[in-house]
Amino acid sequence: MAFLLTILVIYATVSQGVASPPSCFSCSTITQARYCDFYTQCDEGEVCFVEKTENQNGHFKYTSGCMHNTTCETFFNNATSNLRSSMHEHSVCRDCCHGDMCNNKGCGDHGPSNTRGPYCFQCDHLSDPSECDHVTICDINEVCGVVEEFFQHERQFSTGCMRRSECQESLIFGREVNRTVKSANLCRRCCEQDLCNHQCTYNPLVFKSCDDHYRAGSVKSGIYTISPDDVNTFDVYCDMEDGDGGWIVLQHRFDGSVLFNRSFSDYENGFGQLDGEFWLGLKKMYILAHSSRKIRFNLQAVNGTWFQLEYGDFSIANASQQYTLHVTNHIKGFEAQTFEWNSGQVFSTYDRDTPDQCGTMRYAGFWYDSCTLLNINGPFDWPGQYTVSVHNVQGNGNYITFQKTMMMLQ
Structure with a gap:
C-alpha cells in the first residue's frame, strides 16, 4: 500500500509539472475585473492574476493578465503603507489563480452574474479563428458561434454570440437573383461552453448545385x-x-x-x-x-x-x-x-x-x-x-x- 501511495504522489507531482499554462483575461485599468474583454495565453510557469489599484483620488481600478507564479506569491498588501499619500497609484490587492479564465473576479469583484450566457470569442474577418483575442459575455439565451465565410472573395472567419435559432438556419444567405451578395457561409459551429468558438470544425457546406x-x-x-x-x-x-x-x-x-x-x-x-x-x-x-x-x-x-x-x-x-x-x-x-x-x-x-x-x-x-x-x-x-x-x-x-x-x- 505504501508503495502504491508513493507512485500516486509521484504521478500527481509529474502531472502538475506538465500541466499547460492557463489562458487568462488580460486588461488594464478597468473599473471592474468582470468587464475585461480580452484574453491572453500565459507562458510556462505563469498563472492568472487580478490586481486592484487605488489612485490619489481614492478611485479603484483593476488590471488582469498573466504573471509568474513566484511573483504572485511575493506580493504584499501595502494599503496601509506610509507611502500611500505620496503615490499617484498603488496596489491594494492581488489575487492569483491557476485555472483558465479564472481572473474575471477577485480583489473584491465577485465576477459576472450567475445568469449570464457563455464567454465567447468575438472577432470579424480573421484568416484563422484562433487568432481572436477579444471576448464578450453572451446573454442567457445565446451561445458561442463561429462562421467560415466568403468575404470579398476570400475565406474568413467571424466569431461571437448567436441566438440558438440562428444555429438552425440555412448556411447559405443572399439568394438574390441579381447576385450582388458578397458573403456566404461555408461552415457554422455553435457551442455552449466558455470560449469554445475558437475553431470551425470543418463541416463543408453541402452544395446542392x-x-x-x-x-x-x-x-x-x-x-x-x-x-x-x-x-x-x-x-x-x-x-x-x-x-x-x-x-x-x-x-x-x-x-x-x-x-x-x-x-x-x-x-x-x-x-x-x-x-x-x-x-x-x-x-x-x-x-x-x-x-x-x-x-x-x-x-x-x-x-x-x-x-x-x-x-x-x-x-x-x-x-x-x-x-x-x-x-x-x-x-x-x-x-x-x-x-x-x-x-x-x-x-x-x-x-x-x-x-x-x-x-x-x-x-x-x-x-x-x-x-x-x-x-x-x-x-x-x-x-x-x-x-x-x-x-x-x-x-x-x-x-x-x-x-x-x-x-x-x-
Whole structure:
C-alpha cells in the first residue's frame, strides 16, 4: 500500500509539472475585473492574476493578465503603507489563480452574474479563428458561434454570440437573383461552453448545385462536387461564366473526339470526361431533374454564330419509364417546338429503340419524336440532317449544323 501511495504522489507531482499554462483575461485599468474583454495565453510557469489599484483620488481600478507564479506569491498588501499619500497609484490587492479564465473576479469583484450566457470569442474577418483575442459575455439565451465565410472573395472567419435559432438556419444567405451578395457561409459551429468558438470544425457546406457554388463565390468554370439530395454526391462540370453563372453541364461537345453513338447503358451511366466532351448520364440527370428545372442549350454553328435555346420547365422520369422527357415554358431561342416537340418521349438508342427507329437512324441517343428537330448527339462531320443539328423552323426549313453544343441545367 505504501508503495502504491508513493507512485500516486509521484504521478500527481509529474502531472502538475506538465500541466499547460492557463489562458487568462488580460486588461488594464478597468473599473471592474468582470468587464475585461480580452484574453491572453500565459507562458510556462505563469498563472492568472487580478490586481486592484487605488489612485490619489481614492478611485479603484483593476488590471488582469498573466504573471509568474513566484511573483504572485511575493506580493504584499501595502494599503496601509506610509507611502500611500505620496503615490499617484498603488496596489491594494492581488489575487492569483491557476485555472483558465479564472481572473474575471477577485480583489473584491465577485465576477459576472450567475445568469449570464457563455464567454465567447468575438472577432470579424480573421484568416484563422484562433487568432481572436477579444471576448464578450453572451446573454442567457445565446451561445458561442463561429462562421467560415466568403468575404470579398476570400475565406474568413467571424466569431461571437448567436441566438440558438440562428444555429438552425440555412448556411447559405443572399439568394438574390441579381447576385450582388458578397458573403456566404461555408461552415457554422455553435457551442455552449466558455470560449469554445475558437475553431470551425470543418463541416463543408453541402452544395446542392452549381448555383450554390456560384452564390458562395466560385466564379470560375470547372469541376465541382455537388450533393443534390441526402443520398447522392458526385462531380459535375459547372459553367460559371454564361451570363448568370451556376449551370450544371449535362452534355458538352466541341471537337468530335468522343463517340456519341452508344448503347442505352452508356447513356444511362454517362461517358466521356467532365473536362472534355461528355454526357453526364441519365441516372444523374434524373437525380438533378426529376422535378422541374431550367434547361439551356448553347449551340455554335459551323460559321461561328452562337445560338441559345432555353426552357423554364424541364424534367425527366425515372428508369422504369425510360427517362421520359417533360419540357415546356419556352423562354428564348428558335421556336418552342424545337425541343418541346420531343416532350413525352422516352430516351432511345440503337439498342433500345422506339418503333420509328430514330435511335438507329440518327446514330445517337436522345428523346426522339419523328427523329426530332434537335439532334445534339448526332455524329460530327456527316452531311445532311444526320449531323449535330437543329431544324431551323424559324427560317427556310433547312437544318443548322453545329460544331459546339452544350446542354445545361439550373
